[in-house]
Amino acid sequence: MRKVAVVGIGMTPFGELWDMSLRSLGIEAGLNAMVDAGLSSDEIDALYVGNMSSGRFLGQEHIAAMISDQAGFTRRNLPAIRVEAGEASGALAFREAFLSVAAEIHDVVIVGGAEKMTDVSDAMAQEIFAASVDQEWESFFGATVPSLYAMMARRHMLEYGTTREQMAEVPVNGHRNAAKNPNAHFRNQITVDAVIGSGPVATPLGVLDCAPVSDGASAVVLAPLEIAKRMTDRPVMIAGSGTATDSISLHHRKTLSGIPATTIASRLAYKRSGLSAKHIDIAEVHDNYSISGIMAVEDLGFVPRGQGGPAFQEGRFSADGEIPINLSGGLKAQGQPLGAIGIAQVVEVVRQLRGEGGERQVGNPEVGLTQCVGGTGGTCVVHVLKVV
Amino acid sequence: MRKVAVVGIGMTPFGELWDMSLRSLGIEAGLNAMVDAGLSSDEIDALYVGNMSSGRFLGQEHIAAMISDQAGFTRRNLPAIRVEAGEASGALAFREAFLSVAAEIHDVVIVGGAEKMTDVSDAMAQEIFAASVDQEWESFFGATVPSLYAMMARRHMLEYGTTREQMAEVPVNGHRNAAKNPNAHFRNQITVDAVIGSGPVATPLGVLDCAPVSDGASAVVLAPLEIAKRMTDRPVMIAGSGTATDSISLHHRKTLSGIPATTIASRLAYKRSGLSAKHIDIAEVHDNYSISGIMAVEDLGFVPRGQGGPAFQEGRFSADGEIPINLSGGLKAQGQPLGAIGIAQVVEVVRQLRGEGGERQVGNPEVGLTQCVGGTGGTCVVHVLKVV
Numbered sequence: 001m002r003k004v005a006v007v008g009i010g011m012t013p014f015g016e017l018w019d020m021s022l023r024s025l026g027i028e029a030g031l032n033a034m035v036d037a038g039l040s041s042d043e044i045d046a047l048y049v050g051n052m053s054s055g056r057f058l059g060q061e062h063i064a065a066m067i068s069d070q071a072g073f074t075r076r077n078l079p080a081i082r083v084e085a086g087e088a089s090g091a092l093a094f095r096e097a098f099l100s101v102a103a104e105i106h107d108v109v110i111v112g113g114a115e116k117m118t119d120v121s122d123a124m125a126q127e128i129f130a131a132s133v134d135q136e137w138e139s140f141f142g143a144t145v146p147s148l149y150a151m152m153a154r155r156h157m158l159e160y161g162t163t164r165e166q167m168a169e170v171p172v173n174g175h176r177n178a179a180k181n182p183n184a185h186f187r188n189q190i191t192v193d194a195v196i197g198s199g200p201v202a203t204p205l206g207v208l209d210c211a212p213v214s215d216g217a218s219a220v221v222l223a224p225l226e227i228a229k230r231m232t233d234r235p236v237m238i239a240g241s242g243t244a245t246d247s248i249s250l251h252h253r254k255t256l257s258g259i260p261a262t263t264i265a266s267r268l269a270y271k272r273s274g275l276s277a278k279h280i281d282i283a284e285v286h287d288n289y290s291i292s293g294i295m296a297v298e299d300l301g302f303v304p305r306g307q308g309g310p311a312f313q314e315g316r317f318s319a320d321g322e323i324p325i326n327l328s329g330g331l332k333a334q335g336q337p338l339g340a341i342g343i344a345q346v347v348e349v350v351r352q353l354r355g356e357g358g359e360r361q362v363g364n365p366e367v368g369l370t371q372c373v374g375g376t377g378g379t380c381v382v383h384v385l386k387v388v
Numbered sequence: 389m390r391k392v393a394v395v396g397i398g399m400t401p402f403g404e405l406w407d408m409s410l411r412s413l414g415i416e417a418g419l420n421a422m423v424d425a426g427l428s429s430d431e432i433d434a435l436y437v438g439n440m441s442s443g444r445f446l447g448q449e450h451i452a453a454m455i456s457d458q459a460g461f462t463r464r465n466l467p468a469i470r471v472e473a474g475e476a477s478g479a480l481a482f483r484e485a486f487l488s489v490a491a492e493i494h495d496v497v498i499v500g501g502a503e504k505m506t507d508v509s510d511a512m513a514q515e516i517f518a519a520s521v522d523q524e525w526e527s528f529f530g531a532t533v534p535s536l537y538a539m540m541a542r543r544h545m546l547e548y549g550t551t552r553e554q555m556a557e558v559p560v561n562g563h564r565n566a567a568k569n570p571n572a573h574f575r576n577q578i579t580v581d582a583v584i585g586s587g588p589v590a591t592p593l594g595v596l597d598c599a600p601v602s603d604g605a606s607a608v609v610l611a612p613l614e615i616a617k618r619m620t621d622r623p624v625m626i627a628g629s630g631t632a633t634d635s636i637s638l639h640h641r642k643t644l645s646g647i648p649a650t651t652i653a654s655r656l657a658y659k660r661s662g663l664s665a666k667h668i669d670i671a672e673v674h675d676n677y678s679i680s681g682i683m684a685v686e687d688l689g690f691v692p693r694g695q696g697g698p699a700f701q702e703g704r705f706s707a708d709g710e711i712p713i714n715l716s717g718g719l720k721a722q723g724q725p726l727g728a729i730g731i732a733q734v735v736e737v738v739r740q741l742r743g744e745g746g747e748r749q750v751g752n753p754e755v756g757l758t759q760c761v762g763g764t765g766g767t768c769v770v771h772v773l774k775v776v
Contacts, residue, residue, distance in 0.1 A: 001492070021524070055443045059515070060523040062474035065633045065766035069640070077632035077652045080767070081480060084470045086450035092469060096484065103491025104389070127447070135448040136409070244465035245453045252457070264465045378453035379468070 001102040005228035005235035005388065008037025008110075008221030009347040014335030015185040017215040022058055022116040026067040029217035029340075030112050037221040038231060041072045044221070045106040047080040048097040050090030050113035051339035056128045057116055067112065079106075086132030086248075086374030087288065089113065090218070091342025091381035095241050098383075101222050102238075108227070113344070114217035115337035125213045129338075132375035134249035146210055146289060148250050148376045150202035153291035155256040157204070159306070162294060164204055166309030168195035170293035171208055171332045173318055178329025180360035185214045185335030195290070209290040214335035218344035225388065234354045239275060239367070240384040242268025248378030261380035262299035262371060269369075269382040270301075277301035280323055280384075281365035282352050284345035286373040287330040293317075296371055297325070300382070324362045327352060342381060345370035353387050389490040393616035393623035393776065396425025396498075396609030397735040402723030403573040405603040410446055410504040414455040417605035417728075418500050425609040426619060429460045432609075433494040435468040438481030438501035439727035444516045445504055455500065467494075472727075474520030474636075474762030475676065477501065478606070479730025479769035483629050486771075489610050490626075496615070501732070502605035503725035513601045517726075520763035522637035534598055534677060536638050536764045538590035541679035543644040545592070547694070550682060552592055554697030556583035558681035559596055559720045561706055566717025568748035573602045573723030583678070597678040602723035606732040613776065622742045627663060627755070628772040630656025636766030649768035650687035650759060657757075657770040658689075665689035668711055668772070669753035670740050672733035674761040675718040681705075684759055685713070688770070712750045715740060730769060733758035741775045 010032025012025050020028075026049070034041065049064040060066065064080035073080065083093035090113025097111035117125055130139035133148060156162045172192055178184035190208055198206035228235035244264035247253055254260055270276050277300060285296035294308035302323055303311045311317065317325035328334040328348035331341055349368035351357050370383045398420025400413050408416075414437070422429065437452040448454065452468035461468065471481035478501025485499035505513055518527035521536060544550045560580055566572035578596055586594035616623035632652035635641055642648055658664050665688060673684035682696035690711055691699045699705065705713035716722040716736035719729055737756035739745050758771045 023524075053443050053449050055441050055516075055519055056447075058523060059444075059519055059527070061441050061472060061519040062521075062636055062763050062766055064473060065762065066522070066636050068633045069635045069637075069766070074634050077634060077649060079631045080473075080633045081484060082472045084449060084472055085452060085468075096469060099488070099491070099493050103487070103493055105487050105491055128443075131443055131447055131449040133450075134454070135446060136411075139447070243467045245456045245468045246462050246465060247457045248450055248454050249457075261465060374453065375450050378450055378457070 002104060003225035003237055004098050004101045004222055005225045005237050006220050006350050007223045007228045007231050007235060008033040009350050010036055011183060011218040011344055011347050012216050013183045014214045014216035014337055016118050020215060022054060022114055023066060023070050025116060025215060025217035026112055026114045027070050029219040030071050030110060033110060033219035033221050039221060044073065044108055044110050046078055046109045047073055048093045048109065048111040049082045050093030050342060051082055051115060052084060052086055052089045053128050053131060057120055085379040087338050088342060088372045088374035088379045088381050089339045091372035092243060094343055094346060095243055095381055097222055098238050098241055101224060108223045110219060110221050111343060112217060112219035113340035113342060115339040116215050117213045117337060118215050137249050146205055147202040149289040149291055150205050152256050153204050156291060159257045162309035164196055165192055166313045167290040167294060168192040169312040170287055170290040171195055174287060174326050174330040174333040177319055177327050177360060178333030181329050181334055184329040184333055185212055186333045205289055211288045211331035211336040214337045216335055216337035216340045218340045218347050220343055220346055235388050236350045236353045237386050237388050238383060239386040240269040240273025242266060243381045245379050246377055248375050250376050258295050258299050259373060259377035259380060261377050262296060265380040265382040266300045269384045273384040275367060275384055279367050280369045281367050282324050282327060282349060283369040284326055284328060284348050285371045287326060287332050288336060300371060319362055327360050327362060342372035345372060346383065349385050353385060390492060391613035391625055392486050392489045392610055393613045393625050394608050394738050395611045395616045395619050395623060396421040397738050398424055399571060399606040399732055399735050400604050401571045402602045402604035402725055404506050408603060410442060410502055411454060411458050413504060413603060413605035414500055414502045415458050417607040418459055418498060421498060421607035421609050427609060432461060432496055432498050434466055434497045435461055436481045436485040436497065436499040437470045438478030438730060439470060439503060440472060440474055440477045441516050441519060445508055473767040475726050476730060476760045476762035476767045476769050477727045479760035480631060482731055482734060483631055483769055485610055486626050486629055489612060496611045498607060498609050499731060500605060500607035501728035501730060503727040504603050505601045505725060506603050525637050534593055535590040537677040537679055538593045540644050541592050544679060547645045550697035552584055553580055554701045555678040555682060556580040557700040558675055558678040559583055562675060562714050562718040562721040565707055565715050565748060566721030569717050569722055572717045572721055573600055574721045593677055599676045599719035599724040602725045604723055604725035604728045606728045606735050608731060608734055623776050624738045624741045625774050625776050626771060627774040628657040628661025630654060631769045633767050634765055636763050638764050646683050646687050647761060647765035647768060649765050650684060653768040653770040654688045657772045661772040663755060663772055667755050668757045669755050670712050670715060670737060671757040672714055672716060672736050673759045675714060675720050676724060688759060707750055715748050715750060730760035733760060734771065737773050741773060
């Protein structure tokens, strides 16, 4: 397998974008990535698209071909492949695109993630979210995604003594970072007290523990490293990629206080990159709920199990901490357009590794990690990226 | 790229299967394919799933992980990837799975296609069908998929003098073949007069010109050819694969009397296989409407443009003709569970190439082709399969 690099990154702002359709979002992110790569659409060989539920949000399936058409790729009838894995759709699409270049199926590939979520009611949006957990055994009986994560939070509190205050540090950190991100859905700062006092969604989680419903898109261009070196002075290599599945229903899971698929996917990604948790300089993790951020740093091996809460409280994952986490603001503050998340994580990590983080740049990181979860952990995808 | 073979095939019956859920369908087809390959789930490396719209049919996304779990693959946390491209979802999933083995990403892969369509009303099913064409520019304004194909039929009649009688031969052929297929949704024979006299859906297409709404699943196991040779006496090789995209909206298409994506995808598949239309012994084509069968044989190069109608009328595509088409019964008579179609086509071709077609076996075919279309031609996927 040959080495593969990210040669272009692009995204739209995330938020309630009433004037943008799915196709305009997809095109804007894609064009930004192509401009960043210095490529025209004639130099692209294939398109991968990550999207969770355009069928339900918009009544539109077949969107890889649709975006391919809008981007001008159908002039050359390029292959266009949509990949879906719940909230991990973008991350899994990125992985498929990466593998297709690594395995010499394609040379230059663009992979985009997009979701248009605000054209339906909030109640419908929550119902669509719940399509990534078990419809027959969970959501049909009234379990929402936040209620399932609330159970995981309760279990984590019971097993490890994790406190409400510790959990609240996760969104506080996200909002603090997002304040410096012009693309973020929320740029206001929040406090631990505000999180704890926020309206209950599924106890112990309040509204400020939960990532929002956002519109948005993100895209990256991938090329073989050898070609990438001729295109840019700062190619960022995909050093390792791992994915793992698990039961999509929580009651079949081996544990509730962690996401086993994250642990396994990260082990695979570490192994393939020849690196380990101790080499990670920055990370973008799946903080759809505050408990998710705590489970992530434990599942990824950044801290021993049970130490996620205290570590967040000690600021070890703040912008000036040991491993700055979610410098973009994460799902909580940068926003949560489902299919776009996994690729937006890569966009942020590449931005930081290139030293282009602007106001929120943290030193000279060399290795970054992304972790993206579908449902409550039915799928996890982890990537390790590295400055060449 | 190494050579890849189909080493196992399986499917469920197609039809209105009130007692089967999507997961039970997926498992039945998958188990049949694994039994056929003589493999246990421990010998599989990854799962690909083709499905068009489980989100809207069932409120369930994230189904690759779901089926992976039911199949026992989550014990080993295997990668599970859902691919969607409208009605071509199964065919594109097959292509992604094939490429992953060819490129040595995986060794033994199972790829399944499934759709559970009968849990919604017929009106809703038609609305979901229309999610594969352009929601914003076509279906929102009332265009249904049959009405778009009806326009293509009208145009074909105008340009080439294709007659109503000629079109009717396509479903007549399908039903004739399906009579010998125990898995088929419809096993009754029909006549040209019956098709022409059937209740109008979108003139000139009547109800007997249109493939049904079906439940069903299909699956195949893929392995590197070298391994396949040790597993079976009759490995069937994937000699070539091609995919192409085009505008998903008809009004942006270069022609209405053919599907350009089919022509391009087939040229790619022919080129990669070193074969051409004249080498094809049997084919499974996308006959969702009678006009589609006629366009397919022209777009694939089996007959010159405009000769599809007369050729069907002359019986050149009957079971005893030059190139027997849709020996399974095709979408029209075997049935049309959207995500399952593309893989069911492969199942039938492999069955015939192995000489296991039973009552409907036609001689000793050596090369077979499958052609699967998303929407009205936004995506097409073509495979050429060959006895080793």
